[in-house]
Amino acid sequence: MPSEAVPWWRDSSLGAAGSARISAISAWQLAPLATEPMRFSEVAPSVVPRQTVVSVEISDEGTTETGIAAITRYLPEGWKEADPPLENLLSSWLGFPVAALPNEPTTEDIYEPSGHFLQAAVTLAGLDALGRRTGLPAATFLGGIHRSSLPAYASLPSFPDVDGAVDCAENAADQGFRSVKLHASGVVDVDVETIAAARRRLGPSMRLIWDASRAYDVSDAQRVGHTLDEHGYLWFEAPLEEDSSPALERLARRVSVALVPDGMAQRSVGDWARDLTNGIWGGLRLDLTRVGSISFALRLVRLAESMGVQCEIQSFGFPLSQYANLQLMIATRSCRFFECPFPSAGLEDGIVKAPEVIDGNVRLPAAPGLGHGVSVAEIGRDRPLLTPLSS
Secondary structure, three states, X not given: OOOOOOOHHHOHHHHHHOOOEEEEEEEEEOOOOOOOOEOXXXXXXXXXXXXXXXXXXXXXXXXXXXXXXXXXXXXXXXXXXXXXXXXXXOXXXXXXXXXXXXXXXXXXXXXXXXXXXXHHHHHHHHHHHXXXXXXXXXXHHHOXXXXXXXXXXXXXXXXXXXXXXXXHHHHHHHOOOOEEEEEOOOOHHHHHHHHHHHHHXXXXXXXXXXXXXXOOOHHHHHHHHHHHHHOXXXXXXXXXXXXXXXXXXXXXXXXXXXXXXXXXXXOOHHHHHHHHHOOOOOEEEEOOOOOOOHHHHHHHHXXXXXXXXXXXXXXXXXXXXXXXHHHHHHOOOOOOOEEEEXXXXXXXXXOOOOOOEEOOEEEOOOOOEOOOOOOHHHHHOOOOEEEEEXX
């Protein structure tokens, strides 16, 4: 990958993209602020899912191509959008002056993407445009197409009770999923009962995953980890705060189930490498739409590959975010599963359907680029335009 100091669309090593430049950007808000709040555990704060979509027009020797990408954000209830535009945060990165970008104040929300929230979307929209221009899947430029499909797991919401969680898991199994991720309630007595009940009712062949969403302290995480060991769960995600490395080291020594970090955690590749060397993580996790750059995401994937662990790429979010992460999954064998929000009703945008799960698997989309095939005309209908930018 080119140096981060040179935008990828202006780097001559990329051939077809070498002489291209961004000539226009538009951004839309697709998910209304009134979207139903959700929680990643019953002890976590309520957040509102919200989607920002970006289109990037790339010009090259008299021709243009437009790409589209989006990020899913989880904002605190009652959050209000700022009125005054912020003087361009990305002008040097984009390579031309931009009049204005939405001014959205930094929140103290652990679920926020790193850096300016539009940066990942702009980069991925450019990648989508490159794919459309060449007629190739974006996976081609992320390391090559290593497979045409992969298994999907149903990623369930958090439930306050055992029956609610396991009934939902059984519903997913009835719809063809052979892998299910349950989210913790954060109430340990409920959670250990849910872990056992899910295995009992879904049977030994169902692949089960547990996501704590940072809900536990060390002693509770150890108790949950032993229960996961007993019932053969694949991994234990986000058991503690990611910055509590000594506690995570103790937990990793005391349980057998693989620990995997929160896919929304923002840390350096060096920090992840240190933790892998110290035996904390049994796998890594990332979301391509939430990291600062494509090159950072690829370094993390290569780190996992070099250390012989999985990099379980996150794809929870609105459909456009799912498509972007699916392309990275296709470009590496270090990710075992596509994460499919289940049920999906709370994360539908009316623009494009999520990647289809058929017999428990998701396939590489036929459309080039990120694979969603969405046009600007489809996005712009009855949607609030945040800002049109042009060079």
